């Protein structure tokens with residue numbers, strides 16, 4: 471398995487066309503709180519939501535009717551339309567590409583489904599050295615439907631940046647070892663100690679497919695990428711450092727420095743839940759921006775990471791059904807806590823819960839934009 475060196479993005483890529491200087495989101499990701507463009511006018515405070523494209527939107531549920539989750543992701547027209555829905559409705563400052571962390575598995579030929587209300591389920595779990603050795607190779611040509619969906623999306627988005635993503639090796643491998651979602655991820659954590667060689671081979675395979683997935687999205691026109699290590703919070707520091715961090719760094723190496731020939735590289739974001747105790751380690755994997763879950767105050771995150779690290783987060787999704795004044799006070803507190811960091815992009819501290827009233831999300835965006843830079 472080889473990691474490919476970073477290359478330049480195509481000349482007609484949104485970043486090559488000067489999207490950065492127009493985008494409050496990309497400026498915050500780069501740690502510059504005000505525009506570096508000639509106008510240098512104050513910008514609105516950027517916000518987007520993890521899982522903004524999905525079940526909280528009636529227009530999403532309607533469009534998805536009769537098509538399975540992964541088939542929807544691989545239908546360029548559908549994936550593009552679903553990506554655009556929350557941008558139109560909420561006026562968020564970025565689109566997140568509608569796809570899933572297990573899409574590279576499906577494209578490599580691994581049998582996987584997303585079971586409604588359950589999550590990713592594999593035909594056969596990957597538990598032995600022979601299972602790992604039998605994993606298929608992923609050919610970059612398989613990303614054709616992803617590339618087409620992204621090209622369609624960026625053509626519609628204009629100046630709104632598109633964020634690509636992938637699952638981090640631990641989170642992806644956790645689904646592969648367990649074969650389905652699990653609470654404590656004992657399978658992959660046990661493999662690290664019982665059979666470290668097999669663990670390393672599996673995590674390296676996962677890093678390769680996730681790295682390629684992120685790279686394909688950036689090459690096709692995404693302006694930033696986020697690595698989701700949703701379940702890294704189940705790991706102690708030593709396990710994270712020894713058995714996981716090198717593989718996350720390998721995934722990032724596929725996209726590190728990837729940018730236009732004459733411009734700054736696409737910003738990279740790293741997010742996990744329950745990662746307060748490993749936040750400093752997370753940062754060393756190669757991202758520019760750290761996504762913080764709802765458990766840690768952003769002032770404390772800045773203390774742990776230093777003021778130079780731009781942050782993303784961390785409105786607690788548990789506040790979304792609360793009375794508006796309660797939610798508003800919480801958001802104002804998050805905005806204030808984020809002000810010590812070099813950059814701050816508002817987001818939730820985890821994904822939008824499916825039962826969320828979409829009108830509340832629109833109101834949250836309006837409030838954040840009204841607060842100003």
Ligand SMILES: Cc1c2[nH]c(c1CCC(=O)O)Cc1[nH]c(c(CCC(=O)O)c1C)Cc1[nH]c(c(CCC(=O)O)c1C)Cc1[nH]c(c(C)c1CCC(=O)O)C2
Nearest residue numbers: 520521522523524568569570571586587588589698700821
């Ligand atoms: C762990 C993980 C997965 N997928 C993802 C993660 C990391 C983020 C996180 O921690 O939430 C990432 C993901 N999945 C999806 C997106 C699309 C973009 C967006 O954030 O709006 C993104 C970024 C769509 C999706 N991925 C999924 C849905 C729901 C599918 C449906 O409509 O039924 C969506 C919109 C399915 C999915 N896929 C996965 C799970 C756990 C589930 C939920 C299962 C369920 O409760 O039904 C795996």
